[in-house]
Amino acid sequence: MSLTKVYDAPTVFRHLNGIMNIYKPAGMKVKHVKNAVLHNIAKDLNEMKVREPRKLHTPLLEPGGDANPLLRKINSIDLADHILATGPRYQISDIRCALVAGLGIHTSGVLLFGINKGINQSQQVQRNRPxxxxxxxxxxxxxxxxxxxxxxxxxxxxxxxxxxxxxxxxxxxxxxxxxxxxxxxxxxxxxxxxxxxxxxxxxxxxxxxxxxxxxxxxxxxxxxxxxxxxxxxxxxxxxxxxxxxxxxxxxxxxxxxxxxxxxxxxGHYGVETSLLRHGWNLRGVVKNMREQRQVLQKHPHLINQDKIELRND
Amino acid sequence: MIILRNLRFITKVTKTDANIPNYLPKNIRSLRNQTRQRVESLTTKEEHTDHVEKLAQPTRTEQRVNTGITEAVNKYLKNELRHIENKENIDVPTIQTNATHSSHLPANDEEIDDQLLDVGEAKKDYVPTFNLAAYVNKSPTLQKFLQLGVDLHSIERRKGLAKFTLGLDFEKDVQPYLYFLQDQGVPAESFGELITKNPLIFKIDIDDLQTRVNYLESKKFTAVQRQRIFTYNPFWLMFSTHRIDKRLGHFQKEFHLNGDDVRFLASKQPRLITYNMDHIRKASFCIREEMGFDKDEIKCLLLSKPRLWMINSDELIERFAYAHQTMGLSHDLLIQFPEVLTSREFRLRQRHEFLATLGRAQYDPEKDLYTSPKDLVSGNDYHFVRNVAKSDLETYELFLKTR
Structure with missing residues (x-):
């Protein structure tokens, strides 16, 4: 498998699924942690190569169209889709994010979030009460x-x-x-x-x-x-x-x-792999989610629990 | 839906009357729109409707331009209509022309509304929308704004500004102001940001703006200082000379500044002068009474870090308490390194605690192993760990995970 660098924001966003393990500092609310992480993700996505504005599709033969100034811009870009007009391509509300289990304001340590398609997994993890x-x-x-x-x-x-x-x-x-x-x-x-x-x-x-x-x-x-x-x-x-x-x-x-x-x-998500505050950016989050995916592969019963007792594996 | 389309049709007709050279294609199109709704009738007699269309156009336009001709034309039209009616089974087109005439009447009200709203060319045939992006392809002004780099998305989030921006005419309302700003030395790259932050500058009379610039000139602000002020504080020009004068006077009196200091302060942090005065009073109280800096020290702080007056005073006092009580930095050291007070408390705390565990938290310059408080707060974590703490990032991360 060859590894290539990705500069394309939609590619990254498509693969932004999974559970991330954030190190929550004490004295900060969970809500603020979530906002800070998502804000940084959206910011970094917008700094990458985002989608170009659409092309304008004007029918060439519109009735009375020869005086239509738009006709001269058939192949020009649709300005209504420009970043300055529509706002940034990725916004915080575009990223779906769910908490696995909350921590209080005085608590620090492991805090799990499910992102996009990882929400499903995160809900199952929570249902199994690790x-x-x-x-x-x-x-x-x-x-x-x-x-x-x-x-x-x-x-x-x-x-x-x-x-x-x-x-x-x-x-x-x-x-x-x-x-x-x-x-x-x-x-x-x-x-x-x-x-x-x-x-x-x-x-x-x-x-x-x-x-x-x-x-x-x-x-x-x-x-x-x-x-x-x-x-x-x-x-x-x-x-x-x-x-x-x-x-x-x-x-x-x-x-x-x-x-x-x-x-x-x-559960099996330890503090060793959790993401500290200076790593709360797209690069850190992607790396962290890759690590957490391995945890889930090693311990599939985090999602499909079949025993009532606590288990050591 | 049909009502909407009709309304749009009406506004189109009335607008095109105003500028004659443009009317032709639009009128044809609008009439064709109508004929499209009545396809079943048209299939029978197409040439007649075409005939009527051609007649209807000049009448409608000339009605407005000079009323003298309209009577003659009306007479001619009536004759023509009678002539058409004589031929049988073609009553449909007459109904159509009647319809256009009758719908013409409320159009006047519409137009008056438009004029009252003072929305210019851009308003034409637009429907209500949630954002400015819907208008961008149609409005030349908005297109010019995009070229300048104005963030329409953030303008429309503020109440009322979207409507105002849409009503602007670039040539008439915007260009003189841009020339004006250019004359003041504001670089063209910052126009976009400036308009994004403060589109209401186009509302103010350009003579007033000139007066405000003249005021600064009379107060001996240099050209470079003025340029900095207008570039970094888009709201400065919104304030009347009276208010600016009062505020500059307040800063001068409260902090015992001389003229040069005031000019330096205003150009170093132009936003401070137009900041919320309540907030500034609160911050001054916080720095003077709660932190206990004396008169000269406050002046020194103000000139080196005016941003301290714009920070939330609760956070400021928290930072100060940590730096002064836990880290043991004296007032003199804080005056020497005001950067400590501008860095967030958690940053200060985790770095100081890390240095303390390494035994390097020694901020007295006269003793060994001195660490400058400025180095403590500057640079990113990697830089701090390698150059100040002389440790490695893994150790630092392990340390942070025990907090």
Missing amino acids: VRAYHVTGRLGMATETHFPDARITVRADYRHVHPDRVSALAASMQASHQRKMYELCGVDLQSQAAYEIACKGLLRPADNTQPVIYGIKLIDFQRPDFTLEIHAINECEEYLASLINEVGIELRTVAHCTSIRCIRH
């Missing part, structure tokens, strides 16, 4: 109103008695209690044979997308007063994770608030 992995950092000693650092501080407390092994033990017990809740949310009666058979398979996906389910909590870093938990969850939102940190603080006989939430994995 697990998302987070690194959530909390700070001990201070509680705030919204559990985030930009809100008003409500309580201060001493945290010198907290040790990492105590936090790990708490994380393990929380994980156990959340997994018990997981069986309740799988959609069958707990006292039935079906529930027993499902439970034999291991960790289960929830039946609907209303209740958050947590599969794993692990302490990965502790530097008093900061600590970082790795959380695997489905159907979570950033407020839920922040209130989890708050609960951890209370269980540890102190208070805590959440300083940062970072999504490091969404």
Whole structure:
């Protein structure tokens, strides 16, 4: 297969289908991320070789046509199709774009978008509810109103008695209690044979997308007063994770608030291949979508899920 | 649909009366349009309708030109009609001529409307549309605008401007202004952008524009400065000399500038002078009270980066807070490197944090390993990583993914 450079905007646009993996910075809304990416794509497409204005088709033998000034411009261009008259060839609204699952404003990390024909895939990915992995950092000693650092501080407390092994033990017990809740949310009666058979398979996906389910909590870093938990969850939102940190603080006989939430994995889409802010342009997006296509080829069950339990492949 | 077509037909007829040399082909075409609707009748007697057509044209045109002749012609026409009516089964053409006459009456109202709207040649036989592109092939003015590089697409998005632009006559309404601007030294390449941003300049009397230029001359603005002002601020000429004078006076008094400084400021950032005064007052307050720069420092900032006064003050104070409190840049350093305040906060933050992890975030010029704040914010990420942080892009990306 030979590779050639493409200068033609319609060719690029025709192949602009798939899922892209964007690294969302904290403090920026998803809507703004989407707008910024699409704006740059449209801008870069317009800078490439776009379609020329149409030729004007005037019938040569129009009744009384010899005095018609248009007749002299039979082969000239149709000015009504000029870029200055119609606007840029590619506009943001021309690119269809759908979010796979949203992230809150305080969250940074993997954010998946389906573009054009990739919207179909992105919807299927979302319907299969892949697990998302987070690194959530909390700070001990201070509680705030919204559990985030930009809100008003409500309580201060001493945290010198907290040790990492105590936090790990708490994380393990929380994980156990959340997994018990997981069986309740799988959609069958707990006292039935079906529930027993499902439970034999291991960790289960929830039946609907209303209740958050947590599969794993692990302490990965502790530097008093900061600590970082790795959380695997489905159907979570950033407020839920922040209130989890708050609960951890209370269980540890102190208070805590959440300083940062970072999504490091969404299904099989990892943070390693996600697109940073300086790559938010056509070249970066095309390259990124090619990489993400391989992820989908390697793991076809992201789209066609046939098992109810979580899988490792 | 038919009503629309008839209306168009009417306007055509009335318009063509005004300029006689053009009327012939259009009249024929319009009449043929009509005959096309009545094909079944025409198949019977085609030569008669042709006859009537030829008669109908001169009458209609001359009715307007001189009323004296019209009576004679009318008499002749009546005779002719009687003559036709005598021959049997040809009542169709007479009905047709009656129809054209009767439809002629409301045409006058139409024309008066046109004159009231003051839309010129371009209005002729146009139907309502959503954008200017529909008219481009017909209107010579719009075609000239396209040649100049005017972005009609962005003009039509602003309310009322599309109608105004369509009513312009290039020779009469536009050309004198372009000559005028050329005389002021505005390069022809920037005409397109200028008209795109401010098509309403054609509404202002050219003598007024000359007065405004004379005002700047009297205030000792050099030719180069004036050219810069008119090129970079298309709205400057919209402001009356009184308003401009008041604003220049305000800047002079508020920031203690001398005459040369005012001229320098106006030519460096012409948009600042015509900017929203409320916004400028807010920004001044933000820079003086919230950031705590003193009088001379503010003057220095204004002359080196007038754009700071046009930035949203919330964002400005955020940048300042980060640069001053987190990065530890003093007021003096910020005066020395005002570029720091013009770069967006996230950029400042991620670069400073990267330098901090590398141990290179040292902005005191008297100590070792000094990094200039100007280098910190200038150039793209690749340039920054290689030349300022002396690292590689992969490391920087890995670092950014931990934020």
